[in-house]
Amino acid sequence: MVKPKRNIRLKNAVIGWSFIAVATLMIVLFYFYPMLQALLLSFQSGAGTNLTFIGLDNYIRLIKDPTFLTAVKNTVFYLIIQVPLMILLALFISVLLNDKTLKMKGFFRTAIFLPCVTSLVAYSVVFKYLFGTEGMINLFLMKVSIIDAPIQWLTDPFWAKIAIVIAITWRWTGYNMIFYLSALQNIDHSIYEAAKIDGASSVQQFFKITIPMLKPIILFTSITSTIGTLQLFDEVMNITKGGPGNATMTISQYIYDLSFKYTPDFGYAATVSYAIVIMIVIFSIIQFKVAGDRNG
Numbered sequence: 001m002v003k004p005k006r007n008i009r010l011k012n013a014v015i016g017w018s019f020i021a022v023a024t025l026m027i028v029l030f031y032f033y034p035m036l037q038a039l040l041l042s043f044q045s046g047a048g049t050n051l052t053f054i055g056l057d058n059y060i061r062l063i064k065d066p067t068f069l070t071a072v073k074n075t076v077f078y079l080i081i082q083v084p085l086m087i088l089l090a091l092f093i094s095v096l097l098n099d100k101t102l103k104m105k106g107f108f109r110t111a112i113f114l115p116c117v118t119s120l121v122a123y124s125v126v127f128k129y130l131f132g133t134e135g136m137i138n139l140f141l142m143k144v145s146i147i148d149a150p151i152q153w154l155t156d157p158f159w160a161k162i163a164i165v166i167a168i169t170w171r172w173t174g175y176n177m178i179f180y181l182s183a184l185q186n187i188d189h190s191i192y193e194a195a196k197i198d199g200a201s202s203v204q205q206f207f208k209i210t211i212p213m214l215k216p217i218i219l220f221t222s223i224t225s226t227i228g229t230l231q232l233f234d235e236v237m238n239i240t241k242g243g244p245g246n247a248t249m250t251i252s253q254y255i256y257d258l259s260f261k262y263t264p265d266f267g268y269a270a271t272v273s274y275a276i277v278i279m280i281v282i283f284s285i286i287q288f289k290v291a292g293d294r295n296g
Contacts, residue, residue, distance in 0.1 A: 041270040058271035071254040082165045083225045094180035113174040124238030127167045157247035176221045183217045219291045
């Protein structure tokens with residue numbers, strides 16, 4: 001009796017592994033192998049494919065590179081301003097759209113979610129024209145007498161960053177809203193009814209019930225948003241091209257410039273890309289610790 005059971009377990013194991021073998025092979029081939037190759041590439045330098053091993057020189061160069069430090073400063077600015085703003089806005093909108101008395105909820109949900117399925121290049125070009133010197137944003141602000149002269153959204157270092165933040169927030173708020181809305185709909189409504197009977201106000205219910213119940217989703221969206229912001233490229237490339245000067249350049253754009261705009265230095269570009277990996281790990285650990293997640 002023991003031998004047939006072993007044969008059955010072995011057969012089940014073989015069947016199970018056969019289902020995931022192709023997917024595992026693809027993941028190793030297209031994810032882990034390129035990551036390993038990029039790591040090895042970061043220890044090399046040279047023009048184009050004419051590379052030589054230089055040890056840690058690229059990483060030493062990274063610390064002293066003023067352009068890289070500027071790109072890091074800009075990227076962290078986007079991260080600190082845009083991610084909390086987007087998370088709070090998405091959370092607020094999802095609570096409003098979860099109201100049972102709200103009419104046309106399907107329309108509002110679709111309208112708010114639609115920006116995240118638009119083409120990155122297309123919406124970036126639209127925002128470039130909207131925030132132009134004679135664009136609709138300046139025309140509207142002057143029409144309502146908020147400003148007297150056009151704001152140089154794309155040529156002023158500060159306002160260019162703000163324009164990028166607005167663009168990213170517009171596109172990705174609806175994406176995070178869907179996660180919060182799905183989680184809200186899974187919260188037992190009787191919890192809110194019990195809190196209301198005990199005299200809890202809507203604000204107290206939000207902070208004492210909604211936020212704690214959404215904690216895992218908030219952590220997830222904050223980490224994914226952080227990863228996306230640290231890899232920010234399309235919006236900056238299409239709206240400001242990193243300008244004026246390098247005032248809006250991100251780390252990903254610097255990697256692009258090192259690989260395709262300047263004399264190709266793939267080894268140093270790989271080093272900069274691993275800087276993003278390290279930053280993602282650091283920020284993710286910080287977020288796990290702040291959230292009090294025991295697995296972090």
